[in-house]
Amino acid sequence: MANKSSSKRQTFWNKVFNPSFIMVYAAILIFLIIYAFGAIMYGKVGFTTLRTFINMFLDNSYYGISAVGMTMVLITGGIDLSVAAVASLTGMIIAYGTGVLGIHPAICILFSFVVGIGLGLLMGATIHYLNVPPFITTLTGMFLARGVCSLISRESLTISHPWIDALAGWKIYFKHYVDGEWVKVKPIAFINLNFILFIAMILIGFFILQRTRFGRNIYAIGGNEQSAKLMGLPVGRTKVLVYGFNGFCSVLAGVAYALYVKSGWNLSLQGGELEAISSAVIGGTLLTGGVGNMLGTLVGVLLKSVIPTLITFNGNLLSWWGKIATGILLLIFISIQTFITNYTTRKKI
Amino acid sequence: MSKKKFNLSDITKSKIFWAVVAELLILLVCLIKRPDFFKISYQPATGMLYGSLIDIINRSAEITIIALGMTLVIALGGTDLSVGALVAVAGAIALKFMRWDVLVYNTPGDYTVKPFALAILVPLFVCVLMGMFNGFLIGVGNIQPIIATLVLMVCGRGVAQIVTNGKQFTTQYSPFRVIGQGHFLALPMPIIITILVIIIMYIFVRKTAFGTFVESVGINRSASRLAGIDATKVIIIVYAITGLLSAISGLIYSSRIMSNDSNNAGLNYEMDAILAVVIGGTNMNGGKFSLAGTVIGSIIIRTIVTFVYYFGIVSEATMAFKALIIAVVIVLQSEPVRNYFSKKFAKNNAVVKGA
Numbered sequence: 001m002a003n004k005s006s007s008k009r010q011t012f013w014n015k016v017f018n019p020s021f022i023m024v025y026a027a028i029l030i031f032l033i034i035y036a037f038g039a040i041m042y043g044k045v046g047f048t049t050l051r052t053f054i055n056m057f058l059d060n061s062y063y064g065i066s067a068v069g070m071t072m073v074l075i076t077g078g079i080d081l082s083v084a085a086v087a088s089l090t091g092m093i094i095a096y097g098t099g100v101l102g103i104h105p106a107i108c109i110l111f112s113f114v115v116g117i118g119l120g121l122l123m124g125a126t127i128h129y130l131n132v133p134p135f136i137t138t139l140t141g142m143f144l145a146r147g148v149c150s151l152i153s154r155e156s157l158t159i160s161h162p163w164i165d166a167l168a169g170w171k172i173y174f175k176h177y178v179d180g181e182w183v184k185v186k187p188i189a190f191i192n193l194n195f196i197l198f199i200a201m202i203l204i205g206f207f208i209l210q211r212t213r214f215g216r217n218i219y220a221i222g223g224n225e226q227s228a229k230l231m232g233l234p235v236g237r238t239k240v241l242v243y244g245f246n247g248f249c250s251v252l253a254g255v256a257y258a259l260y261v262k263s264g265w266n267l268s269l270q271g272g273e274l275e276a277i278s279s280a281v282i283g284g285t286l287l288t289g290g291v292g293n294m295l296g297t298l299v300g301v302l303l304k305s306v307i308p309t310l311i312t313f314n315g316n317l318l319s320w321w322g323k324i325a326t327g328i329l330l331l332i333f334i335s336i337q338t339f340i341t342n343y344t345t346r347k348k349i
Numbered sequence: 350m351s352k353k354k355f356n357l358s359d360i361t362k363s364k365i366f367w368a369v370v371a372e373l374l375i376l377l378v379c380l381i382k383r384p385d386f387f388k389i390s391y392q393p394a395t396g397m398l399y400g401s402l403i404d405i406i407n408r409s410a411e412i413t414i415i416a417l418g419m420t421l422v423i424a425l426g427g428t429d430l431s432v433g434a435l436v437a438v439a440g441a442i443a444l445k446f447m448r449w450d451v452l453v454y455n456t457p458g459d460y461t462v463k464p465f466a467l468a469i470l471v472p473l474f475v476c477v478l479m480g481m482f483n484g485f486l487i488g489v490g491n492i493q494p495i496i497a498t499l500v501l502m503v504c505g506r507g508v509a510q511i512v513t514n515g516k517q518f519t520t521q522y523s524p525f526r527v528i529g530q531g532h533f534l535a536l537p538m539p540i541i542i543t544i545l546v547i548i549i550m551y552i553f554v555r556k557t558a559f560g561t562f563v564e565s566v567g568i569n570r571s572a573s574r575l576a577g578i579d580a581t582k583v584i585i586i587v588y589a590i591t592g593l594l595s596a597i598s599g600l601i602y603s604s605r606i607m608s609n610d611s612n613n614a615g616l617n618y619e620m621d622a623i624l625a626v627v628i629g630g631t632n633m634n635g636g637k638f639s640l641a642g643t644v645i646g647s648i649i650i651r652t653i654v655t656f657v658y659y660f661g662i663v664s665e666a667t668m669a670f671k672a673l674i675i676a677v678v679i680v681l682q683s684e685p686v687r688n689y690f691s692k693k694f695a696k697n698n699a700v701v702k703g704a
Contacts, residue, residue, distance in 0.1 A: 079495070081620075126679075126680075126683075129685070130680060130683035130684070130685055130686070131683055131684045131685065132679055132680075132683050133627070133633040133634075135428065135623070135633060136623070136624065136627050136633065136679060137679070139620055139623070139624065140672050140675050140676050140679065141672075142620075143620075143668050143669070143671055143672035143675070144668075144669055144672035144673070144676070146668050146669075147666065147667070147668030147669025147670065147671070147672055148669050150666070150667075150668055150669070151666055151669055270616075274430075274499060274502070274503070277499070278499060278503070281496055281499075286493075287493045287495055287496055288493065318510075318515060320506070320507040320510035320511060320515065321507065321511075322507075323503055323504060323506060323507030323510075324504050324507040324508065324511075326503050326504075327500045327501070327503040327504030327507070328500075328504070330496070330499060330500050330503060331486075331500045334486075334492050334493075334496050334497065334500070335490065335492075338490055338491055338492050342491065
C-alpha cells in the first residue's frame with residue numbers, strides 16, 4: 001500500500017515538474033512579476049482594479065481565440081500563417097454582406113465559417129498529401145485570403161446592423177453587494193461575448209488536447225510523425241482536421257474582432273499570425289512539435305497584453321517600446337525554453 | 350568528347366525546370382496579349398533603357414538580393430523572418446545620417462555635416478551585427494530559427510522607430526538618389542547592384558568551400574561537426590550575410606522613395622524572399638541549394654505583379670492572383686506530382702527505345 005502511494009506521489013511530482021509545465025510556471029511567474037511591478041508603480045491610478053485585469057482579456061480576445069487553434073497546429077509540428085488574413089476576410093465578409101448586400105449577419109458568419117474551414121482543410125490536405133512545407137502552403141493561403149479581402153473592398157467598411165450591435169453591446173457587469181442591494185463595481189468592469197468566446201475556446205482546446213483521442217493523436221504526430229504512422233494512427237486525417245479546426249478558430253477570431261471594432265478592413269490584423277504564434281510559444285509550445293499546453297497559451301496571451309497596459313499606464317513611453325519589450329520578452333522565454341529542453345535531453349543521455 | 354545524355358525524365362524531376370516553365374508561360378501569355386511586351390527602348394535623354402523586362406528585373410532587385418541570403422539560410426534548414434525589419438532599420442539609419450541637420454543641429458539643408466560614407470556603411474554594419482545576433486541565437490543557443498528571428502522581426506521595427514524618433518524624413522541628397530534611381534551602362538542602378546551581388550555570392554559560395562559547408566551543415570549538423578566543420582561559425586556567417594544583404598536591399602528601397610518608412614519598408618519581404626527561394630527549387634528542410642533558381646523565383650514573383658498591372662486587371666486582385674499562380678507552381682513542384690510526371694516521361698522514353 002505504502003509503496004503504491006509513494007509511486008503515485010512520484011508520478012504526481014513528475015507530472016508537476018514535467019518540462020512542458022515548467023514553461024507554463026515560468027510564464028505565470030513572469031506575468032506575476034510584471035503585474036506586481038505595475039501594481040507598485042501604478043497601483044494608485046488603477047492598475048490593480050478588476051477593470052484593468054478584465055480589459056487585458058477583452059482587448060486581446062481575438063488573438064487568444066486564434067492562438068487556441070495555432071497551439072494545436074504548432075503541436076503537430078506545423079505552422080499556419082494564414083490565420084490573421086482569414087480573420088480579416090471574415091470581418092470583410094460580414095461588413096460587405098450586411099452593409100452592401102443586405103444579408104443577415106448570421107448568414108454572413110456562417111458563410112465565413114464555410115470559407116475558413118474549407119481553406120483550412122484544403123491547406124491541410126496540400127500539406128499532407130502533396131508534401132508541401134506548411135510554411136509555404138499557409139503563406140499562399142494568407143496571400144489568397146488577403147487578396148480576396150482587397151478584391152471585396154480596399155476601403156474600411158463599417159458594420160452597422162442591429163443584430164451585430166446587440167451582440168457587441170451585450171455585457172455582464174460585475175456587481176457587489178452593498179447595503180442590501182447589488183451595485184456595479186466601481187470602476188465599471190464587465191465581461192462581453194468576446195471574453196466568453198475566448199475562455200470557452202481555451203477550455204474546449206484544453207479538453208480536446210487532454211481528454212480526447214484526437215488530442216492524443218496530435219501530440220503523437222508532433223512527437224514523431226513516422227512512429228505515429230507506424231503505430232497505425234490516422235496521421236493524414238488528424239493533420240487535415242487540425243488545419244480545419246484552426247480555420248474555424250481564425251473565423252471565430254475574425255468574428256470577435258468584428259464585434260470589437262465593428263468594421264472590416266482588408267489590412268486589419270496585419271502580422272496577427274505572429275502574435276498568435278508568439279503567444280503560444282511564450283506559453284511553452286515548442287515549434288518542433290509534440291510539446292504544448294492550452295493553459296500556457298492563455299498565460300501567453302495575458303503576458304502579451306500586460307505590456308501594452310503598462311505602457312498605457314506610464315503614458316510617457318511611446319507605443320513602439322511595446323514592440324521592443326515584446327521582443328525582449330520573447331527572447332527571455334525562448335532562452336528559458338532552450339535551457340530546459342537542453343537540460344532534460346542531456347539528462348536522458 | 351563526352352556528351353551528356355539528354356534525359357527528359359531527369360530534367361522534369363528538377364524543380365528549376367518547372368520554375369523556368371512557369372516563368373516562360375507567364376511571359377508567353379504577356380507576349381500573346383501584348384506583342385510589344387518585350388520591346389526595350391533606349392532613351393538618349395536620360396541614358397537609360399526602358400521596357401517591361403527591364404522594369405521587372407529592376408523592381409525585383411530588393412527581393413532578389415534578400416532571397417540570395419535567404420537561400421543560404423534555408424539551405425541550413427532555417428528561416429530568417431527578420432529581413433523585412435532589417436530593411437526598415439537600414440533605411441531609418443541611413444536617413445538619420447542624411448538628415449542629421451534636423452535631428453541634431455537644427456540647421457535645415459545642411460547635408461554635408463556627416464560624411465556620406467557613414468550613411469551607407471553604418472546601416473550595413475548595424476544590420477550585419479543584427480544578423481550575427483540571429484546567428485548567435487541559432488548557432489550557439491540552439492534556438493529554432495523561426496522563433497529566434499521572430500525576436501528581431503518584432504523588435505526591429507521598434508528599433509527603426511526609435512532611431513528616427515518615430516518621424517519620417519525625406520531627403521534630396523543626390524548621391525543617395527543614385528543607389529535606387531541612378532543608372533550605369535544604360536541599366537538602372539539596382540540591376541547593376543543585383544548583378545554584382547549575384548557574382549560575389551556565386552564566387553563566395555561556389556568557388557570556395559563555403560557553399561559545401563552550408564549544404565553539409567544543412568543536411569546533418571553533427572556529422573559535419575565530426576567532419577571538422579565549425580557549424581556554429583558557418584551559421585553565424587550565413588545569418589550575418591543575410592543581414593548585410595537586407596541592409597543593401599533597405600538602402601535601395603529608401604533610395605527609391607528618398608525617405609524612410611519604418612512601418613511599411615520591407616513589409617512582407619521575408620515572405621516574398623522565402624517564396625522566391627522555394628519556387629527556385631531549394632528544399633525548406635535544408636541541404637542542396639540553387640542560387641540561380643532563387644533569382645528565377647524572385648523574377649517570377651515580380652513578373653506576376655507586372656503582369657497584373659499590365660493587363661489592367663484591377664490592382665486589388667494582385668495578391669489573390671499572385672497566390673493562385675504560386676499555388677499552381679507549388680503544386681507542380683510538389684513531390685508526388687513531379688514523380689508522376691517523371692514516371693510518365695520515363696515510360697514514354699522506354700516505349701520509344703523499344704520501338
